[in-house]
Amino acid sequence: MAGHVQKSLQGACVWVTGASSGIGKALVGQLVAAGNFVIVSGRNKDALCKLATQFGGKVKPLVFDVSCADSMTSVASQLANITDYLDCVIACAGVCEYVDDLDFDSKLYERVFETNFLGVIRTLELAKPLLDKSKTAPQFVAVGSLSSVLPFPRAQAYGAAKAALEYFVKVARIDLSHQRLDVSLVRPGFVATALTSNNDFSMPFLLTPDAAAKRIIDGVRKRKAIIDFPRRLSWPLRFLGLFDGLWVRFVGPHLTRMKTNTKSV
Template structure:
């Protein structure tokens, strides 16, 4: 029998679409109370209709520091504790031709990195009320090796990887478990914009199943699919091979820009 998370109270960000939406619905159908967050209230309301007794809506933008200041109080109005938080909110912008647009980089870091910082800060008081709390966040296998065009996205996920590891180190004497989730390519509105082949592409529902299973098994890092994660982790440990064999086939830049 597949392991399931049951009878818990969870907060899932990025729940208006993609992996966050699929995970929220899956967990709600497994008899959990799910607080579903995202920027688009209408999308969250539609999600709530699919499981109205189990899904509670908290619309917020995790990248907005000012708006997130009110979230702890709003969370407390919905629940007295949190057993688990899964931070799925994020975005992706590619740096074509190495433009190094600072605004683009800031948008990506605001959502993918600082959004997780804001989420953890908002959730910590309620996680402290649970006997076995879990904080998980969505990274990416793109942080294992450096991909062309992914300077902003991959860097934000690499920063998240380090941040979660440091939080885990700081809280190692407490009950809080910190989990890094690193999926490969998942069919979502974000990846629908990709203009390149995505090997081992899976659905958001399949990703949600992998995430729940990994959380049930108590893993500190949840990488999937293995067919992609294992080769990337090998190449990450031997970057000379990655740069020699792979990146010349992936990069689109042939010459430096001239002023």
């Protein structure tokens, strides 16, 4: 229900995917500190159990590989054993693979879409019946990326999956506009996590995971449709996004690494 003001992520039951590291892990710490019960998911069981040990009864691990359609029934029953309702879900699980040449490897695209797009849909599929049982106005929050605002070289797979996610979230927000469930999209700029640790280009306005998590929680509390940050990066990108034809024609060619055709004929 857009515009409804909830009591703001306190004493809520929250499910965070991608909780074993980076932004998701930082979210867990801040959500617990605010008095929430948090179900933490990822593939790395040890990392999830460590969080559960660190936060005692406030955190419950649930191993969930979002790219694995076959695990849905089992994850649904494990989730039902932990809780019979959810107030908020933050679908943060994601991977990044860059495309380094145009010798297309469709498997790469499949991997990225399985996690970054279908993984979020699977999370919503599992969460929806429990969100419907929330006694507050429930929220589903998908973590996208500012890369969906403009086409960036090498981000064909990652950016396309995040753009698909953005489209999905916007339509879901329309379709659910007369229901209690609010759907939001987070579009972070650069955050210093494992996902960006191998980036060999400059990452302007790089944030810590804690700073990113704080901005996400603030945005979720305000029930914002789009949670973009940092503003000093998102505003210029959004402005440039108005002229993406010019970006593709004049700016992109200076950014791409594929300047010469090195293939033999």
